[in-house]
Amino acid sequence: MSGNLTPRVNTLRTSSNNDTSPLPSGMNTPSEEVQEHLALAIAGEGSAVDELSAAAKEMALQDGENEDEAETKEGKFKGLLSILRRFIGIKDLASVRFSLPAQFLEPIPNLDYWHYVDRPDALICITDPEEPVDRMLAVLRWWFTKDLKVVKGKPCKPYNCILGEFFRAHWDVREPAFNPDGTMLPANTDPHIPDDPPQSSASSIKSAKSASTITSGGGSWKRAGFLSRRNTPQPTSGPTLTVPKVDYVPHSERKVCRVAYVTEQVSHHPPVSAYYASCAEKGIVMRGLDQVSAKFTGTSIKVFPGEQNRGVWITLKQRGDEEYLVTHTSASVSGFLMGSPTINIHDASVATCPKTKTKAIVQYLEESWLGKQKALVKGAIFTYDPANDNITDFKDVPSSALIGTIEGSWKGEVFYTPKDGVRRLLVDLELFDVFPKKVPESHELHPNESHRVWEGVTKSIKSSQFSKATKLKVDIEERQRAKAKKRLEEGTEHEVKLFKMPVGDGKPELSQLGEKILAGVANADYGSMKDSIPE
Template structure:
């Protein structure tokens, strides 16, 4: 099973994607307002077969179409719900302000998780790919790392509840951010992605893979062995690189018939060049009270290649550059040394996932996500689940048949848009075709020759 989404797939060239899953991915069921209990009962019956299985994400099984959300997995999985936070990371000349900009991006990258409900998209097929862009018309100012002057308690209180600064119009043509992802492996299911914004000199890449275990009451999802995080590169800052690792997440409430998502884990952001690191501790909420989805963190300077610190309490006080606190569902704040004032990092409440720009259906290739799953999506939207299941099974059977033929001929699968993956590195490299796709996305030229080989 793949990372999930709760958005419905549309077939216009531009579509919004308000949806939800945990920061590390999710294995969850598509649960609509009508028929929730029935769908959860079906899901529970399926999941009971996997109690004790170490990784249900690696098991070959297929969910019935009525439990799926009509959206391709690769379309959903892009980390750019608010692309303006991404392109603003490298704007400041101050290293701490850039680091805080990375954290502002971190808390908005999966806004779909905050605004939607848990659900399950289509499993990606081998060689399936998705491409899109965003045109950003306004940028965010850098996150200020200047220590605030002494203020009255009233002013401090006002500052702590301030709203996120409004984006500033660019006063020129929109800034384009482009995204390409491809399913590079099917067993285990792994996809490579690349995000690029040449105008701002920033890119990001990584592999998406999850591992999941059903405990009997909840599903715990962790990054797979090849998922080493998101790697952001600031090309205009001497190739300053940031590694962002994913925390584990859990989907509970299956037995009660009311799904809920919670995160109780630690993750890290590290910049080897500036020697800045943050430990983010996602805190568990009491089952007696309303979930607050709290997170605490410390940004600090470290020495050497790797300091080995994994707990907030072990960070030397003299090394601290900022503290982070708040709710990853609402508002996040930072506090600078020598001050007790909470300064707003990002307010998620007024934000929604940004619209994406996709090639028109008529120019998409057969193994492009929307084109591949178009008929299945149409059947699900029409609530013709028998037809949707039939069409989905045809795609899955075709993938199995082609895999068996390659095995019989001793042919190894090679991705088209990424170099044959060096998964241990965690940072995929674009192939010549991949570079061509991104160049076309930047210019709006979507012409692309059909793939010589497809996985389904």
Template structure:
């Protein structure tokens, strides 16, 4: 990812393409070391706390990345991989297309470094879009030798269709206790959408933070409306954030996650392998795609998948190249090469079309102050936002008023799949057409 900070919305005069929630490497090495020591001192207070994410403690502004949380947490670092999922008439090729998207969704971590964005406030929302100029060809389920690991034809750079194809993203903080946000991704030209809830649980062990999906985060749900509403559920693995003692933060993934398509009965088990303390981290992942026969086959590990059901195997590094092989051959075929890829810039509404509770507008002053390294001013502005949220929450409690999100229907958190409200549908349609005007919310959370 580019090492440029996120541009302040005040600098934009028209709908502007800006870098995604940047993971910057700003500051000298000494400054970064000092920040990590300060952060470690704060985190030590939470040793033994079951879930520090639910505590919602406020970090000093100098430890924050100047980007709103809702902008930072999107899965469209490479929107062309999402727009290309349903291109093939072959069900296995579509499944491979889902995995190609999966391995690009967090490119911000591959190209950047971990960071802490602003905590979202209740009712805060973010919206943006991407114009994909060329979608990708399907991943061949019966690749020829021309599509081997050493062939340029195996790189996902050939266009499947010319664009532009617009992919739009809308997210809103729907709950504060626990902190949960709903999101919706839409690509009507391709008949694609995705939705889900973002929520994390985190525990500090003393040397690292283990981040897992929260109880309401059941994964990403992708829908192919032009394929008879074929759907996919992609669950998230746990992530370990370490390196506090060495002064260099690193992400390590050592867990198993799943991708399931109920209609085609295809399932992938992906196992992220831990790296040893000795030697360079390889960030390895391996997996299998297979055909299951029951609604819940109970299989949780690769070794338990019967070989006769396997349709493809996955292996490689989730920070570099991913390959697949098909039964009857040991030849590796490239699924995705992350090395030349960087997160795509997003297009946001211009400042005069943003509402006060829109992420960039809400945090504009804090962002400007952090960029100017005026941390006392940034902390003051951040504290004012947090205090407003507390005051409004207390007033609602006194009046017996229940908070309701604006762009999503009242949360049915157990389902894991939020539904758009009428305002949510309008906001997404506006992103597609370039009509960003929305009426201010009657009630805001901060």
């Protein structure tokens, strides 16, 4: 097992750029020998630690870094192995009090990073379709787009939240356009820039950040709610699909909608945040509790919903408070030690709507150890009895209840096939990018607002002053421990500001102050509202 690992590790290099990696360059999946060394190193085997750390230093020198920089790489790698060693066998990493060094963090607060509104246009159009199955399909389309940062980016570790920290933001987005076949088109990131195509025989538009082009053969884009009956080429035999008539809605008539969002860290042990998003123009509310648990298995980290995380709730007020609950999957992150982190999603997401008695199960398929990641999903949409809901696997759906099936890739195209119908595209994730949010200016920030709390840490990390960033981070954490100790001594509890507590069903309600703050966000009024929030 001994020997110089550098040549064997070095052959796995890629062009990946991961500044937070302990190794100088990204790498593909390591060989069995390198993986075995990693397992031994994490377990504390001294020779494996020395060999891998030396390989990290040697590769840094090969990359043109000087001796000091190479030794820093070697030290970071040893440090990461030491950190991971502490976590072996721990049931839930979230229960461990530990301060991760700043160089291993992404310079973004957790409340800013996770919000499930990466595509607000997909969220606001859920209420539009007239048919229940179309609304369920719209929910699934939003679900596949809600975390585009994960689909298209690298796995990362944002800052942990402090108790009482909160975040405000809003998105301004024009109602999405649709191809005549019912496929949603990416909205421009600036809703005031016309995105209607010229009326010609071959019209196209590019999303603001993507080079992908979408072409509409007839040149007339529509606002449509008929995803379940997309007018795809018909088979030579079999049932004929009917596409309902929808009128062309030009850009100027597709109104700009605002999605307002607030979230607050409501618990520290365990770490739980409550979030609430609302689009008044469309009568849509999205909310839930975020709590994740994590376990280190030796070479990967598994992340799964915490006990209080029941899923994401969506309420359609214009549909008589029609409500959907979509549950989260679990995921695993591997390859981070080799500078090539990969996320895999496991288990199933289940979407239910008791009012329409419609349910969907989307299974994320296990990946093969060999070959390129496929990120496949399969599932079904079907009718169910909310009072007797016992179907947990899409394969167990009886034919009499089946409405249609789902298949594709959560990193690419997802298709829907109605029962006895023709397969059609539900969403092509390659065409979409993360839609930018709008946040308060620096002078509008409250002392407990995420961007103010972590301002110094973020600036230090971005300027590669990691020692300073770590010190600032530790200072923040120590102040929080001092506050917790004082509350314990005084027999008092932290008061949640924006949400009513407790939240027994995982579906949070805004407090009176929270409603006021959300209304301010909906009016893009951040400055005057900050004074309404006590520290």
